[in-house]
Amino acid sequence: MLNRYPLWKYILLVVVVFVGLLYALPNIYGEDPAIQISGSRGAEVTVKTQEQIQKTLSDNGIEVKSIEFENNSILIRVANNDTQLKTKEIIADKLGDKYIVALNLAPATPSWLTAIGAEPMKLGLDLRGGVHFLMEVDMTAALDKLADQASDALKNDFSDNKINYTSLHRNNDQQVVVMFDNNDAKAAAVSRVNQLADYNVVAQNDKQLIIGISENRLQQTKSDAVAQNTTILRNRVNQLGVAEPIVQRQGSDRIIVELPGIQDTALAKQILGATATLEFRQVNNSNSYNLDNIISGQERAPYGSEIKYMQDGRPVLLYKNIVLTGDHITDSSFRLNEYGQPEVSISLDSEGGKKMLAFTQANRYKPMATLFVEYKDSGKVDKAGKPILEKQEQIINVATIQGIFSDRFQVTGISNVDEAKQLSLLLRAGALIAPIQIIEELTVGPSMGQENITQGLESCMWGLIISVIFMLVVYRLFGVFASIALVANLILIVGIMSLLPGATLSMPGIAGIVLTVGMAVDANVLINERIKEELRNGRGIQHAISEGYAGAWSSIFDANITTLITAVILYAVGTGSIKGFAITLGIGILTSMFTSIVGTRALANLIYGGRRVNKLSI
Template identity: 50%
Template sequence: MLNQTPIWKYLLVFFVLAMCGLYALPNLYGEDHAVQITSGRNTEVSATLVPAVEASLTAANITTKSVEFKDQQVIVRLLDSDTQLLARENLERKFGEDYGVAMNLVPDTPEWLEALNASPMKLGLDLRGGVHFLIEVDMKSAIDTAFEDIIGTFRTQLREEKIRYRSVRQVGEEIEITFRDPEVLEKAQFFLRRGYADMVFNERDDLTLRAVFTEAKLADIRDKAVKQNITIIRGRVNQLGVAEPLVQKQGAERIVVQLPGIQDPAKAKEILSTTATLELRMVDELNDVRDAVNGRVPARSQLLYTAAGRPVLLEKQIMLTGNHISDASNSVDENGFPQVNISLDSEGGSKMSNGTKDKIGKVMATVFIEYKATEERDANGKLVFKKEMEVINTATIQARLGNSFRITGIDSAKEARNLAELLRAGALIAPIQIVEERTVGPSLGKENIELGYTAILYGLAAVLVFMLIYYRAFGIVANLALVANVIMIVGVISLIPGATLTLPGMAGIVLTVGMAVDANVLIFERIREEIRDGRSPQQAIHFGYDNAFSTILDANITTFIAGMILFAIGTGPIKGFSVTLMIGIATSMFTAIVLTRVLVNLIWGGRRVKSLAI
């Protein structure tokens, strides 16, 4: 008998619809206004902070829906935006010095759905509201950092090769290496040219060797500065609890950051603008730190202080910068004392090995460097940054170090954990400056959502009415499949990590609603043709679906390819449109061909039918 569906296909369709419906369900619960408390640089959020937060809000007569510790942060859910603002101000006064306090919107998903990893769709900036930043990387600082790094390497390698030099210093956009006689200069020139293909060396008449980076190397330094800053910014954005942030490169020196749902631009700006790096340097043990405190600092040393105000005299030469650290973790040593385990990349491991082979038993310091913007601007109108340095750790080198080593002598497990997190976060190669800031209010986002939903509902209703009138009973089947298709789109977007719904994405859903019935129109018209050619109802259904399949497949594949191209070369809103378009094509193929065939077979298949209501 024609048009009978096997049991496994019924089960497959039921399973797919059930799963998509389940993961679409969280979108019905909406979001709560919230204030979240995250870890600070020297403090860590734990569940023990919850009672203090509750007590502070209760004393201020602020009513909350809940206060919970989740995902390494305390989340305070409030009743409305006015209460949210009051709670933020109260918590900022109480905990702002030690922790990060920011306003946000958090999903109100029931716990049983969260246990299944079900969450609502991630909404883009245009739908949810939030903050848009355009950040510019200070390339001059990036290049200066590269110069400092290579100068230290030159000094170390020239000493190892027993090539005596008078000085190695940066002068403008070049490095000048001065020697005492021509023979030594010629030997150094031969050695350096062989080892540094990405630099150009020129000899001068005054026994000075001039070294500059090649254009290719400068371009590589700039590109790495942007890429590494993007990585660090993404880590900082996680402190804000943004569900689906956008952090991407724009042009040669700029980064776009979009934070949907963030309602506290000042806090977001503060976290993003903080520019920090790390250096490993040797402690100057040959000179007295007390003399340095009194103003007599040796020429090759630098006086710095710890957070507690203890002076530490360091050598100016940098052994290693934080951008060579690939991983860091805290643990305990064989005596039960806290330590931090460091892993370096290949270049960093080589530098560490050469730099510490003669320094066993000496003290090494970890220096935290932060660039803070001043009110001054340079000739190009860019902000001038002030460099602040602080010693966060000193430890004795126990053995020659390589790609992996450990930092000991740390006071507490908490300090070890904080240091490991700081090292894991990496180091910004260059300071950053926010050159553009836009805030999209939640009311505008809410209006966009309402207009988008209205467009989808009107489009869906129009299509449903047309199909019902024109195809009668088969129109009902197509309408059921169309509603299922919309639910599947929402479920798949909610399920896919990284998928974000934007306003153009909602336009993609509206387009998909129309495209979804295209397949059914082709199938139903083909069934009508088969009936007009004299075939029985069962044969008309069978050949209608079979003969229309290739046409439907070809049309959808070409549209899907167009969506892939849009996704590959497009940015921002275009990507959002292409994602929903491709998802809609995939789901409409399933509902229009598989689901409607199952429903048609269930109603008319395997039985004697004299006529079809089509």
């Protein structure tokens, strides 16, 4: 019989809309002003920290909605923004600078919804508020590091090939200068360099050879510095628990970092962990030097060595030669060994494993230090107006090499579990390949974000109201079917956006939703006009409904599939807000086809299907 759906189709339709409504519900509850507390370097958030905070807030008469301890951080929900600011100041004064106390926004979703995995849509920076950084990689430092590595590599290569030289060092132009005492040795070195793909001879005279790094290697190093720094920054932000961060590359040497919900720029910089690197260095434990005399200037540091300091201020004499940098670390974890002492397990990539194997074979039972290097803004600028970074170094661990190892080893001699956890986090998050500096800062306040949300909702609402009025006036009861489908379409879009783990709603995303409202109306207009055309041609009502949906299907499919292809291309080649627009547009196309064709057909069949009808309200 014409225009009859089986029961399972009605059940499927109801279930789909109900599930969409269920997962769209969290978006109506909004967000609570919150304070997020996490440990900085050398500190950890524990249950004891939570109890200390609760007592402090109680003593100051601060009422909070809830205090949650999860994933080594504490989230405090309060009633309003004034209480949020006051609470943040009190906690920051109490805990000191060993903890990160950041302003945040936390979803106010009821527990019965969170129990089934229902969460609100993730909002972009323009809607939620937060901080935006444009960071630039210091390519000079990256190339200097490459030149240092080239210098070490050439020393080893010349030694392996028995090429004698009097001195080898790098100059300020990322080149290696080699001095010889005879022409035969120099000629052998030239011949060897010409065989190496990464190097070339720049200049030479009777006793000197200047070796440059190939252009391909320089470009590869620049590209790798940005790509690896992007990945490492993303890991750091994720490790420190910032909700829905955006970290992506822009251009040849810049990185965009967006932290939605964070309002304090200074704390956001701290969350990024400054711009730090890690270095493994051998300790010079020779007894022929007096550290106090070296520090006071009475005695010079031995050649190839320098003084660095522990966290407690204790000096340590290190060799300048870097055994390994943190960019070779692939994973790390902490545990207590069989003696109850904390230790950190480290995994290296293949290249790092080879370097560590060679080093440990030659230096068993000797101490090795882990040096933490930070590049901080000095408050000064260079001639180009860019901030000058100031290098700060600190030894975070000194351990004795107990055996020969390569890509897996343990760092011992750590004073406590908290230090082991923090060292593991730093190693796992990675060390930046080159220092970076912030060249642009932007803070989007929560009030501005709320204004954008209000404007976006108003545009959706007005688009929906105008479309509903048009459909009701022109198509009467079938206009009611179309209006119900429009509302269901919006519910499904919001529900799916809330379910997708990587989807973030921004202002362009709202524009995509508004566009799909119009496209959904267009599909119903095609169907209704086709039904009216069949009625004018003398078809019966049941046949007109059936032919109307069947005849309009091909036009609807063609129009929507071309738009869907466009959305896929936008998502593939676009970035940031373009991707946000493409996601909502693509989801909206699929849901509008479902509600416009299946949904309105189900309503039409329910009202008119299998009955004698003398007149159609269309």
